[in-house]
Amino acid sequence: MASTSSRALTLLSLLSAGGVIGAADLADRLEVSERTVRRDVDTLRELGYRIEPVKGSGGGYRLGADTRLPPLLFDEEQVVAIAVALQTAPAVLAGIGESAARALQTVRRVMPERLRGESDAFTVTTLANYWEFPAPPISADLVRDVGAAVRRRHVLRAEYRDDDGSPVRVRVEPHRLVVWAARWYLVAFDLESARWRVLRLDRLTAKSPTWVPFDERPLPTSDVGEFVQRAFDRGDMLAPWPCQGSVVLDVPPATAAMFAPGGAVVEFVSDRSCLLRMGAWSWTGLAGLYLTFAADMRQVEPAELRQAFAGIVRRLDEPSPPPG
Known part of the structure; x- marks a missing residue:
């Protein structure tokens, strides 16, 4: 079991997240009894922290609105979350790379040595997914x-x-x-x-x-x-794959919007069908993506995509002999 001082700091960290936390939940997270939680709460109160009891079915404890906390109070999991968040944020937000790097350095300088090691262990490099074409940082x-x-x-x-x-x-x-x-x-x-x-x-x-x-x-x-995810008219744009095609599918637009890969565009035809435009690295791969919907299709464009479908049918009807 952790020492009283260490446990009290962990308790303060949990309460600093905001909201009401039940005594049973705190006891479970700290791996102690509810009686021990009450003693730790009293310890924090003696140190000057205003911890309010909240009665009722959703009761427990919460920090008072005017409570002053130590400058930084993070556990190992929070350190990992901060390190990863600050390193990956520039991948989705433009113009904050330098600010995020400085914030990470500021946080790191005031961390205890043990937690600094945890932070340094999570050096992250963000790459584009080969399967997706995410939007550039906004x-x-x-x-x-x-x-x-x-x-x-x-x-x-x-x-x-x-x-x-x-x-x-x-x-x-x-x-x-x-x-x-x-x-x-x-x-x-x-x-x-x-x-x-x-x-x-x-x-x-x-x-x-x-x-x-x-x-x-x-x-x-x-x-x-x-x-x-189900909004087919959410303004997505066709990703710049080398092979791009379009097919009218007997699939509801909302369903196609939810399950089509990123960078696809869905256009309304009727409540039960849609025009789905997608791309892939090959025509056969693109045909395979359309086949995953297991739906009737028509108006297949361009000709290269129709030929890819024909090639798939031919391979299934005339499988190649086994090697050797």
């Missing part, structure tokens, strides 16, 4: 401006580039920023069309703040991530 200023509107619950005015590149003025209630496969999306309620939309953040240019508040609206689904 402007940190844009994320900050849109994020401020989301946080304050203020109406956002912006210009949004349509598929043909034409700017269109939009006025939305911004609900949530979502990052999926290094692509940034804004889930928002469009005040002009009176509908929920998913907007690609790299297509959006925020205007000056409106300072106009709005009330919360219930999302069409409780899972905001799934809402983004």
Whole structure:
């Protein structure tokens, strides 16, 4: 069992994350009894930390709003999280590489020697996935401006580039920023069309703040991530694969949007079918991607893709003899 002082610091670290944590949960994380947790809470109070009891079914302990914490109080897992987050952030946010590096150095300097070793063990190099073409890092200023509107619950005015590149003025209630496969999306309620939309953040240019508040609206689904994944009109662009094709599939647009690889584009045909444009490193590979949907297809373009499908059928009908 850890010493009282070490355990008390760990307890303070858990409470510093915010919110109410139950005594049973704290006891489980510290691997002690609830009685020991109460004693450790008393120890922290004697040291001047304001720890409030919260009664009721969701009760437990929480830090008082005016509690002053030590400059840094991290455990090993938090150190790993900070080191990885600060090193990978420039892969999705442009213009913060130097700031992230300086932040990591600042955190590292005030860490105890033991935790500094944990941090140094996680040196990360971010590479593009050979299977995906993620969007380039997005402007940190844009994320900050849109994020401020989301946080304050203020109406956002912006210009949004349509598929043909034409700017269109939009006025939305911004609900949530979502990052999926290094692509940034804004889930928002469009005040002009009176509908929920998913907007690609790299297509959006925020205007000056409106300072106009709005009330919360219930999302069409409780899972905001799934809402983004199933939005076929979320503004994705065809990835620059060497082989690109299009097929009309008898698959609902939302289903195709959710399961197509990154860099695919889904266009609405009907509630039960869609035009799916995708790319791959070879025509046969592209044909294989379409076959994974196990659906009827038509309007297969271009001719190279049709030939690839024919080649697959020929190989299945006339398998090559085994070697030797």
